[in-house]
Amino acid sequence: MEQILRLESKLNVGLKKIAKEFPKAVKNCRxxxxxxxxxxxxxxxxxxxxxxxxxxxxxxxxxxxxxxxLGNVIYLTPPYNIENSSLEKIFSAIRETLSEISFGN
Structure with missing residues (x-):
């Protein structure tokens, strides 16, 4: 349970940062x-x-x-024991991809 709570917190922080960086690209994060x-x-x-x-x-x-x-929704379902560095790699890939695709940010 501890791992899931840690992962939930990391996902919350990382995805909210991305949503703030790309306000015209991200409609919602949860x-x-x-x-x-x-x-x-x-x-x-x-x-x-x-x-x-x-x-x-x-x-x-x-x-x-x-x-x-799936459609216009990106799902992240990492393993419970994912390393912080691997999670950061995912967040970086999302940032890079949103930067490459023109959203007018």
């Missing part, structure tokens, strides 16, 4: 336990069938990170 979510602001194209999720997935894989974009 965390429950070991699951973190970034909902991207993509206008009318939002929803499960958002075509940009394939681009997001490809960019994350190029950065060595396996994330699960």
């Amino acid at each position: 965390v429950l336990g070991a699951v973190g979510v970034l909902e991207l602001e993509v206008g009318k194209a939002s929803g499960y069938h958002y075509p940009g999720n394939k681009i997001l997935k490809k960019k994350f894989l190029e950065k060595g990170v396996l994330l699960r974009p």
Whole structure:
């Protein structure tokens, strides 16, 4: 249980930082336990069938990170025992990807 609480806290801090850095890109961020979510602001194209999720997935894989974009929502479900450095790598990959994709931030 301690690991989940630690992970929840780290996800909360990391995702909120990203949301503040990219206010035009991130519509919402939320965390429950070991699951973190970034909902991207993509206008009318939002929803499960958002075509940009394939681009997001490809960019994350190029950065060595396996994330699960479903539509305009990026899900983070790291293992409970993830190292802080690995979690930071995930946050960096998200930042880099949002920077590469034009959101007008």
